[in-house]
Amino acid sequence: LTYTNTHFVKSAAKLSQCPMDILREVAFAGRSNAGKSSALNRLTGHKKLARTSKTPGRTQLINYFQIGELPLALVDLPGYGFAKVPLAVKNEWQRELDNYLQNRDALIGLVLLMDIRHPLKEFDNAMIQWAKRSEMPLHILLTKADKLKRGPAQSALLQVRKAVSSLGKLVSVQTYSSLNGEGTDELQKRLNS
Numbered sequence: 001l002t003y004t005n006t007h008f009v010k011s012a013a014k015l016s017q018c019p020m021d022i023l024r025e026v027a028f029a030g031r032s033n034a035g036k037s038s039a040l041n042r043l044t045g046h047k048k049l050a051r052t053s054k055t056p057g058r059t060q061l062i063n064y065f066q067i068g069e070l071p072l073a074l075v076d077l078p079g080y081g082f083a084k085v086p087l088a089v090k091n092e093w094q095r096e097l098d099n100y101l102q103n104r105d106a107l108i109g110l111v112l113l114m115d116i117r118h119p120l121k122e123f124d125n126a127m128i129q130w131a132k133r134s135e136m137p138l139h140i141l142l143t144k145a146d147k148l149k150r151g152p153a154q155s156a157l158l159q160v161r162k163a164v165s166s167l168g169k170l171v172s173v174q175t176y177s178s179l180n181g182e183g184t185d186e187l188q189k190r191l192n193s
């Protein structure tokens with residue numbers, strides 16, 4: 001798989017706008033600011049493929065990126081948990097996200113990104129439980145690993161692995177840094193599998 005040959009396809013505000021000609025997709029989910037867009041940019045080697053600075057709450061978009069000519073797309077989901085967003089908007093996001101997760105047939109895997117310094121927040125746990133219930137393959141990135149020394153980073157990794165162990169073979173966990181590229185190979189291997 002060559003990830004450098006990736007291009008933007010479209011943005012969808014809801015499930016009904018998602019492209020119908022995509023057969024398989026992997027979605028990147030996580031709290032706002034977890035580093036989803038940065039991870040997509042690092043993975044694909046494009047600095048500005050996914051926008052890393054957008055105004056949360058103004059638009060709620062599901063962004064589609066196609067990898068090369070292969071029938072696999074990567075999906076940058078809107079962040080959740082942004083405190084400044086009005087409750088009504090938050091609920092609307094939640095509804096659209098739920099609808100997407102429950103009903104998007106092309107969805108074959110989920111990448112859940114959590115800041116390594118603040119893992120397993122309420123919404124993260126909800127996503128993990130959803131993956132378990134739906135038997136959806138789940139890959140967890142503990143992002144911004146460059147912010148911690150090796151010892152604390154490894155203990156965070158072990159803590160999260162332990163917390164999700166009931167998902168068995170469905171789940172994998174790794175450390176990741178968009179800043180220095182740590183974990184990019186491991187992420188690519190997982191997406192290839």
Ligand code: GTP
Pocket residue numbers: 030031032033034035036037038039051052053054056077078079080143144145146147176177178179180
């Ligand atoms: P939303 O689109 O709001 O949901 O956020 P996001 O999850 O897409 O986060 P984004 O990629 O925009 O990154 C948020 C901030 O974290 C930016 O200032 C990034 O530069 C920073 N950031 C992302 N990844 C890393 C990383 O691996 N290391 C460090 N040090 N900073 C990072």
Ligand code: MG
Pocket residue numbers: 036037038051052076079
């Ligand atoms: Mg983003």
